[in-house]
Amino acid sequence: MTSTVIAERRTSIGAQRNPASQEAILKAAADILRETGLSGFSIEAVARRAHAGKPTIYRWWSSRAALLLDVYHDQKHVEPVPDTGTIESDLFAFVTALFDYWRDSDAGSIFRFVIAEAQSDATTSAALRTYMAERIDQTAELVRRATRRGEISADVDPELTIELLAGFAWSRLLTGRLDMEPQRLHRLVRQMVWGLKSHGNCGGDR
Amino acid sequence: MTSTVIAERRTSIGAQRNPASQEAILKAAADILRETGLSGFSIEAVARRAHAGKPTIYRWWSSRAALLLDVYHDQKHVEPVPDTGTIESDLFAFVTALFDYWRDSDAGSIFRFVIAEAQSDATTSAALRTYMAERIDQTAELVRRATRRGEISADVDPELTIELLAGFAWSRLLTGRLDMEPQRLHRLVRQMVWGLKSHGNCGGDR
DNA sequence: CCATAACGAAACGATGCGTTTCATTCAAGC
């Protein structure tokens, strides 16, 4: 990844968007985010690194936030909603995959920056809300399946249940504490499923 | 709030810090945060509004983040940990007070900015982690009491339980969705206490 | 009484902002 071939000057390919430029800009933006964080992420810096003109960037992205969101969408992969047969292991698989994904790729830090940017920029805020609502709705299917199986109480709120676990993951991401032992995470999930109460002889086989 | 008396020029009171300047700077900073948000919060803007010199600000605060943290600590009040007798209503009181406090004062938006700033600034990040750990430890007392009462299972993790609920509150704060109906919040808490499972004849009187 | 330090104001060079100008390259349309 020494990028020996970035020095050559790109040019117009006619009256249409140059995909090579778009690609180079997104790549440069992602690299800068990874290497210097949000504070080094300026249009000027991206243009320099991508060997692109600033007007080219401003022509295709309306703001720094718009570019940031594009980088984020590029990074993001949609992990399938787990379906293991029990809600307990589904929830555990979900939150474990989330932690691993954020920790082992650049997606985690980029997502942090999107959340941070959303606190100042209305466009980013709206995009984040929409994205979050979608993801929660998708993942809540896991809870709905359990309800249909009769595994859990019928009055459980699927979205809120996912939001509870996802919010916990957010706070861990935002405070740089993604390094949790799996069994501690598992205990937390089991607690969510079974409740805080002592269970005596009732219910499951724990 | 026409602020008719801010125009007079302060001056040195000798070889010591001028409390009037400190006060004016913190006040101006809080006002700017409330009125224009984090994006308008620059040292330059604070100095202008406080009729203070920039060197005066830099002498007492090392960075924008340090000033932000001071404003935050000024705003913050310590709400007592609820003690109603049952963990269910304790948790509900805790999360309701948190939502109300964030929504009805400036503390919520200031806290958002601290979290955002912590994603770029190491000092803010460390301060946020320390603060969060303290608050969680304090509030976890609520869970420990329930354990001592024998109300809940002995292997419940007190800190993690609070963190779960607090993380949910964070995500709501950061996405501007603090407007929850109390009964929905209450159902969530009840679900945490009793678990997602159907309960049949076992356990409490719900 | 005098050294010392904090104060507000003003200006510094550096940097990024968003925009404009320019010559160049090529696809689309007549």
Next chain:
DNA sequence: GCTTGAATGAAACGCATCGTTTCGTTATGG
């Protein structure tokens, strides 16, 4: 096949804020 027009990278613009330095003023503490 030639012209029109849009996209490209580079360079420069005026403007704003950055963090720092310089300056004259003020008044405490030794």
